[in-house]
Amino acid sequence: MRSFAVLLAVASPIAAQLPKPAANTAPMVSSLDASAAHYASVAKQIWSLAEVGYMEEKSSALLQSELKNAGFAVKPGVAGEPTAFVAEFGSGKPVIAILGEFDALPGLSQDTVPERKPLRTGGPGHGCGHNLFGTASTAAAIALKEWMQTNKVKGTLRMIGTPAEEGGSGKVYMVRDGVFNDVDAVIAWHPGDDNSVTGERTMATITGKFRFHGVSAHAAAAPERGRSAVDAVEAMDVMTNMLREHVPDGTRIHYVITNGGRAPNVVPDEGEVYYYVRHVDMAIVKDVWSRVVNAAKGAALGTGTTYDLQLVGSVYSLLPNETLAKVQQRSLEKVGGLTYTAEERAFAERLQKSDAFTAVPLETAAKVKPLAIGAPGTASTDVGDVSWVVPTVQLSAATWVPGTAAHSWQAVAAGGMTIGYKGMMVAAKTMALTGADLFSSPATVDAAKAELNTKRGPAFKYETALGTQPPQLDYRKGSVP
Ligand SMILES: [Zn+2]
Numbered sequence: 001m002r003s004f005a006v007l008l009a010v011a012s013p014i015a016a017q018l019p020k021p022a023a024n025t026a027p028m029v030s031s032l033d034a035s036a037a038h039y040a041s042v043a044k045q046i047w048s049l050a051e052v053g054y055m056e057e058k059s060s061a062l063l064q065s066e067l068k069n070a071g072f073a074v075k076p077g078v079a080g081e082p083t084a085f086v087a088e089f090g091s092g093k094p095v096i097a098i099l100g101e102f103d104a105l106p107g108l109s110q111d112t113v114p115e116r117k118p119l120r121t122g123g124p125g126h127g128c129g130h131n132l133f134g135t136a137s138t139a140a141a142i143a144l145k146e147w148m149q150t151n152k153v154k155g156t157l158r159m160i161g162t163p164a165e166e167g168g169s170g171k172v173y174m175v176r177d178g179v180f181n182d183v184d185a186v187i188a189w190h191p192g193d194d195n196s197v198t199g200e201r202t203m204a205t206i207t208g209k210f211r212f213h214g215v216s217a218h219a220a221a222a223p224e225r226g227r228s229a230v231d232a233v234e235a236m237d238v239m240t241n242m243l244r245e246h247v248p249d250g251t252r253i254h255y256v257i258t259n260g261g262r263a264p265n266v267v268p269d270e271g272e273v274y275y276y277v278r279h280v281d282m283a284i285v286k287d288v289w290s291r292v293v294n295a296a297k298g299a300a301l302g303t304g305t306t307y308d309l310q311l312v313g314s315v316y317s318l319l320p321n322e323t324l325a326k327v328q329q330r331s332l333e334k335v336g337g338l339t340y341t342a343e344e345r346a347f348a349e350r351l352q353k354s355d356a357f358t359a360v361p362l363e364t365a366a367k368v369k370p371l372a373i374g375a376p377g378t379a380s381t382d383v384g385d386v387s388w389v390v391p392t393v394q395l396s397a398a399t400w401v402p403g404t405a406a407h408s409w410q411a412v413a414a415g416g417m418t419i420g421y422k423g424m425m426v427a428a429k430t431m432a433l434t435g436a437d438l439f440s441s442p443a444t445v446d447a448a449k450a451e452l453n454t455k456r457g458p459a460f461k462y463e464t465a466l467g468t469q470p471p472q473l474d475y476r477k478g479s480v481p
Pocket of ligand 1: 190
């Protein structure tokens with residue numbers, strides 16, 4: 001036993017010891033169990049609305065009304081984002097915040113069936129499970145508030161509604177504008193295909209739309225008078241595809257052509273391509289991004305066009321906090337995973353037979369993964385920016401059938417039915433328990449802050465690549481048919 005403790009200490013020089021679990025949390029967990037059907041209906045409404053980034057008016061209003069009805073003071077529209085909100089209960093220190101997302105993805109409309117069946121062709125869908133995300137966070141906040149009242153716990157609890165996670169960098173503007181300035185710790189989660197505390201670093205990103213401007217002309221009668229903006233898009237794409245060979249390992253570059261002209265017999269005077277650059281290290285992202293911008297310059301020069309760049313998003317990598325992760329791991333192990341009914345199992349087995357699916361044993365959903373900190377991940381999230389200014393902890397809960405990739409129709413299907421709802425309640429209970437532990441142990445919150453300070457270093461200054469620009473509220477314009 002002793003040697004085991006020494007080993008742990010060696011593996012985790014920064015993280016503090018676990019605090020005692022908070023008292024009287026059983027009624028809080030039971031109240032969440034008793035409210036599961038209600039929250040399933042909230043999640044289903046948001047799933048059906050499937051509102052994309054910065055357009056989540058109804059989804060945001062629904063969560064706000066849940067919180068208002070439960071006695072939270074709700075402030076809508078923060079940091080220049082009409083669909084963001086801050087719901088608050090209590091006063092004084094510590095200030096513990098729970099994050100909730102609710103935006104959907106374009107093009108992923110899907111019914112709750114185990115084969116591809118869009119509800120609306122080309123329509124949006126909750127391929128990242130944010131209908132579950134926002135609902136679980138709201139449920140956790142309401143249960144935690146009841147626990148605070150019953151047990152006369154001091155401190156401030158906030159549920160922060162954060163729009164446009166999918167490419168809109170909603171939280172980045174909130175961090176930049178000081179929404180998190182007085183927050184001591186942040187608790188979040190994300191839908192997934194396993195139950196685990198997130199120790200991965202995630203990838204930093206910069207994203208933007210390059211718009212080329214040329215001269216239109218009759219493509220057969222007067223091509224010499226035209227300058228094609230789509231030629232510029234193609235030239236830029238050729239250059240960035242060559243660039244892939246000469247960037248550090250682990251770099252990701254992806255693009256879609258968002259305006260490729262309308263008719264072949266007209267030289268297009270407008271063309272647009274939407275780029276993402278990612279890497280775990282923000283310094284590398286900035287460097288590669290500057291080379292992508294150079295490709296745009298070269299393409300414009302060579303094709304006789306001009307361009308402008310709309311910077312759409314930029315997020316930091318997630319900085320895991322081991323002190324908080326250990327507390328959340330204990331909460332998650334206490335809550336445990338989930339089991340399927342015969343009907344859910346049949347659904348999951350059929351889903352696992354669908355295309356592009358990595359079959360993972362269904363029993364994974366019943367288990368909790370051991371804690372692992374610091375591995376590089378492949379996803380990106382604007383929770384990253386939050387994690388560099390406030391100690392932040394995040395978990396994954398098995399809302400999707402094991403093996404499901406995020407941003408897939410399979411994720412949409414499971415997120416609108418009972419498998420998704422069960423995972424959502426695992427997350428809600430785990431976050432509520434973690435919150436209760438943090439309110440009960442100021443020393444843990446202090447240790448988490450000390451760990452953050454050590455990890456980011458004394459010279460760290462938060463600065464977003466988005467500069468002083470306002471949230472790009474129109475970045476999803478035209479993405480929903
Ligand atoms: Zn997501």
